[in-house]
Amino acid sequence: MKQRLIYALCLILTGGICFAQKVKPTKNVIVMIPDGTSLSVLSGARWLKTYRKEGNTLHVDPYLCGTVTTFSSNAPIGDSAPTTSCYMTGIAQQAGNVSIYPTMDAVNDLVKLNPDSAYQPLVTILEAMQIEQKKAAGLVVTCEFPHATPADCASHTEQRSNYNVIAPQMAFNNLDVMFGGGNEYVSDVMKQHFKNKGTTLIQNDKQALMNFKGEKAWALFGEKEMPYDIDRDTISVPSLSQMTAKALNILEKNKNGFFLMVEGSKIDWAAHANDPIAMMSEYLAFDKAVGVAMEYAKRMGNTTVIVLPDHGNSGFSIGRNDMKKSYTKMTLTDLFESVSKYKHTAEGLEIILQETKPEEMKTTFEKNTGIKLTDDEIILLLSSKNYKAENYTEASHAQTMGHYITTIMNNHSTFGFTSGGHTGEEVFLAVYHPKGNRLTGNVRNKEVNSYLYKVAGLKKPLNKLTAEIYAKHTAVFDGLKYNIVLEKGKTPILVVKNGTKTLEIEAYSSVGNLNGVNFDLGSVVVYMDKNNTFYLPKNLAKRLE
Numbered sequence: 001m002k003q004r005l006i007y008a009l010c011l012i013l014t015g016g017i018c019f020a021q022k023v024k025p026t027k028n029v030i031v032m033i034p035d036g037t038s039l040s041v042l043s044g045a046r047w048l049k050t051y052r053k054e055g056n057t058l059h060v061d062p063y064l065c066g067t068v069t070t071f072s073s074n075a076p077i078g079d080s081a082p083t084t085s086c087y088m089t090g091i092a093q094q095a096g097n098v099s100i101y102p103t104m105d106a107v108n109d110l111v112k113l114n115p116d117s118a119y120q121p122l123v124t125i126l127e128a129m130q131i132e133q134k135k136a137a138g139l140v141v142t143c144e145f146p147h148a149t150p151a152d153c154a155s156h157t158e159q160r161s162n163y164n165v166i167a168p169q170m171a172f173n174n175l176d177v178m179f180g181g182g183n184e185y186v187s188d189v190m191k192q193h194f195k196n197k198g199t200t201l202i203q204n205d206k207q208a209l210m211n212f213k214g215e216k217a218w219a220l221f222g223e224k225e226m227p228y229d230i231d232r233d234t235i236s237v238p239s240l241s242q243m244t245a246k247a248l249n250i251l252e253k254n255k256n257g258f259f260l261m262v263e264g265s266k267i268d269w270a271a272h273a274n275d276p277i278a279m280m281s282e283y284l285a286f287d288k289a290v291g292v293a294m295e296y297a298k299r300m301g302n303t304t305v306i307v308l309p310d311h312g313n314s315g316f317s318i319g320r321n322d323m324k325k326s327y328t329k330m331t332l333t334d335l336f337e338s339v340s341k342y343k344h345t346a347e348g349l350e351i352i353l354q355e356t357k358p359e360e361m362k363t364t365f366e367k368n369t370g371i372k373l374t375d376d377e378i379i380l381l382l383s384s385k386n387y388k389a390e391n392y393t394e395a396s397h398a399q400t401m402g403h404y405i406t407t408i409m410n411n412h413s414t415f416g417f418t419s420g421g422h423t424g425e426e427v428f429l430a431v432y433h434p435k436g437n438r439l440t441g442n443v444r445n446k447e448v449n450s451y452l453y454k455v456a457g458l459k460k461p462l463n464k465l466t467a468e469i470y471a472k473h474t475a476v477f478d479g480l481k482y483n484i485v486l487e488k489g490k491t492p493i494l495v496v497k498n499g500t501k502t503l504e505i506e507a508y509s510s511v512g513n514l515n516g517v518n519f520d521l522g523s524v525v526v527y528m529d530k531n532n533t534f535y536l537p538k539n540l541a542k543r544l545e
Contacts, residue, residue, distance in 0.1 A: 023437045025457025027257035028303040029129070030293050031087070033149055034286045035080055036268025036313035039428050044318055044415070045280045045287065051336040058284075059291035060307055063430040065440045068308050068448060070427060073113065074105035077424040080148035080268065081160040083310040083445060088124040088152050090449035090462055096159045098151050098166065099124050100528075121156035121470040121526040121535045123462050125452045127173065129259045131469065131523060132460055136215075136254035138177030140243045140289075142226040142282075143265035145170060145182040145218075149310065153261050156470075156526045156535075165508055168491075169524045172510040174199075176216050177250050177260070179209070179243040184223040193511075194218065206238050209246060215253050219243070228266055228278055229285035231348030240264060241288040248296050257302075259456070262289055270345065271313035275406050276415045278345035279316065294432055301434050304455045308448065309427040315418025323414055330414065338413050341370035346406040353401060358382055371412050380404050469523040473534035476541050484532065492527045494534045498544040505536060514543055 034041075042058060050056040072078040073092040082093035082102075092111045094102040101120040104113050129135040139150045146155075146166040155169035163185055170178065171190040174197060183203050194201050202208045202219040209219040221237050229239060238246075244262050251258035264286030270278030290307055297303035318335060319327050325334065344352065349368055356364045361381065362373045373381075384401040410417075431438040439451045453462065473482065473494055482496040496503040504513040507527035511518050525536045 023451065023454040024433075024435045026302050026304045026434060026455055028252075028260070028297075028300070029125075029258075029452065029456050030260045030262065030297065030303060030305045031125075031452070032262045032264075032286075032290055032293060032305065032307040033084060034264040034267050034283060034307070034309050035149055036271045036311060036422065037264070037283060037309040037427065038271070038312035038314070038316055038423065038425060040316045040318060041267065041271075041279050041283050042428065044276065044316070045283045047318070047332065048280050048336055048340065049284070051332055051340055058287045059294060060287055060430045063294070063305070063307065063432050064428060065431050065438050066429040067426040067442045068429050068445060069442060070309075070311055070445045071110060071424070073102045073111055074108040076110070077422050078311050079160075079422060080310050081152060084149045084152040085122075086445040087308075087310070087448045087452070088126065089122040090446050090453070091122055092445065096161070098148065098155055098157045098160050098162075099153075100156050100158060119158060119528045119530050119533070120466070121528075123466045123469065124153055125449070125456060125458075125462075126153045126259050126261070127469075127523065128453075128458050128460070128462060128465055129257075129456055130174070131465065132458055133256055133456075134254075135256045136176040136251045136258035137173075138247045138251050138258065138260045139170075139175060139180070139263075140177070140240065140247050140260065141180035141263040141265045142229075142240055143181060143263070143269075144185060144224045145178055145180045145220065146185050147182075147225075147265065149263045149265065150178075150180065150261065155524070158528065158530055168508040169526070171218075172508065172524050174510065175218070176254070176258070177247045178218040179220075179238075179247060180265075181220060181222045181224055181226040183220045186218075186220065204236070206236055209238060210242070212246070212250070215250060217250060225266065225269075228270070228282060228345045228348060230277070230281045231344050231351075239288070240285050241292050244289040244292045245296075248292070252300075260293075262286075262293065264289070268313055271316060272420055273346060273402070273406055274314060274410065274417045274420060275346045276316070276410070276413060277339050277342040278347070279314075280339070281345070290430075297432050297434070303434070305432040306439070306448070306452070306455075307428075307430040312423040312425045312427060314420065315416075315423050317416040317418075319414055320416030335414050338370065339409075339415070342409060343368045346402045346409060349405050350400070350402040353381065353405070369409060369412075371408065373408070377408055380408075468538050470526065470535040471538040473536060476536060476538055477544075480541070480544065484527075484534070492529075492534075494525075494527075494536075496544060501544050503540070503544055505534065505540075507534065512540070512543075519543075 070083045072082045082097050085093045085099045101117040103118040104115045126137045141150050146163040148160045151166045154173040155166045157165045167185040199216040267282040297305045384404050485493040492507040494505040510521045510524050512521050
């Protein structure tokens with residue numbers, strides 16, 4: 001009897017586990033990434049709200065359900081390019097990689113890799129939903145649009161800094177929505193493609209975005225990244241939550257559904273700069289966007305929302321060694337009064353101070369922070385290099401006014417940092433699914449991809465779709481005459497001939513040319529200079545028959 005009972009109990013438990021592993025697909029999928037957000041940032045943001053009497057919960061709180069171990073293919077601490085790439089493709093990658101198969105690092109690899117697949121572009125969840133399901137696709141960010149996280153969703157390259165390669169791919173991937181920064185990176189070729197595809201390009205015009213009634217739009221604000229939320233001009237620059245709401249309004253017009261990725265991009269930038277008010281205020285701005293997405297998902301009943309950072313950053317802590325009181329005696333006021341007075345980030349205040357006369361600096365600083373500068377601090381500010389650090393990842397130790405402002409602000413607060421770079425701890429996981437089929441517990445980055453694949457309702461394995469649309473040109477055109485035209489300063493072109501037919505394929509485009517007539521390729525073509533190879537649709541050879 002006892003054995004039968006144990007056996008029956010095992011069947012029940014096993015059945016429960018199997019049921020828990022089933023995932024019902026939903027029409028829409030929203031992925032929300034607060035870039036570089038360690039769990040302590042949530043704690044800080046929540047306590048800051050409490051101190052300000054704005055409530056003591058975050059929009060993400062009811063949906064927290066686990067943690068994610070996120071890493072590069074050969075290192076426990078990742079950067080945004082390989083970490084989000086793994087979420088999108090299911091393959092762990094090296095630092096700098098944007099949705100491609102990594103090269104092997106035999107000594108340090110944390111996953112098993114196939115050396116023959118190095119540099120292979122990998123189909124992303126966004127691309128798979130576009131191609132297989134004819135769904136709409138959108139990206140909403142506060143960084144420049146070719147930055148690592150958005151690039152991971154809709155482009156492929158070995159190095160995340162290759163904006164000249166990333167930007168056109170994102171344009172020719174025919175996104176229905178792209179909101180963020182980066183006007184500087186929009187070329188004339190991209191603008192013409194937008195016109196050809198009926199995509200409206202909105203530049204530095206918030207009102208035009210808010211009033212937009214069409215089905216495809218790129219709305220960009222600023223030459224590069226957008227300003228921090230508490231520094232932005234609310235009249236001319238939209239918030240992340242406003243852009244998220246507008247993106248949903250546009251994307252839902254596709255009867256097949258949509259994929260949307262929303263990134264709180266500059267939480268990471270603030271962490272690199274060791275700027276607490278920037279970190280917490282940027283997270284709170286992101287959390288408002290989470291509220292918009294969750295409200296939409298619950299109202300529609302056909303949408304999954306998954307919220308998770310791509311990695312930690314800075315070792316941010318509430319409390320540090322040199323506090324004036326014992327940590328157990330630090331009150332809420334002791335911890336959060338000073339930072340609550342900061343009206344701008346260090347970057348925003350730097351802009352103001354650069355336009356301030358030296359004799360007015362003390363008054364201006366106190367007005368914006370509540371801090372009375374000492375004579376030594378004024379001398380420090382006046383002696384700094386009055387320009388923004390070219391590389392935001394080095395902001396925590398750059399000899400700029402922004403860095404010194406951060407130092408002064410932090411001297412008057414109670415927060416600590418261990419680094420100006422990324423950190424390797426697990427990150428939080430939050431999921432809403434209309435049927436409760438959530439990813440839970442501790443999962444690895446690849447499992448996030450598996451969940452996204454299932455909840456999207458995709459049928460064809462990503463590796464098979466990759467083989468179909470990103471095949472090597474040497475295999476696709478085997479037996480035919482072809483050559484790659486490489487001219488300095490120009491985009492590589494693949495030329496293939498068969499009898500009277502000549503096919504020309506320009507890299508990073510989704511438009512081919514056969515005997516002078518353009519046609520749609522159905523996906524983006526990628527050229528990898530590391531192996532001098534074009535990756536393109538396998539069925540292209542039929543056009544030359």
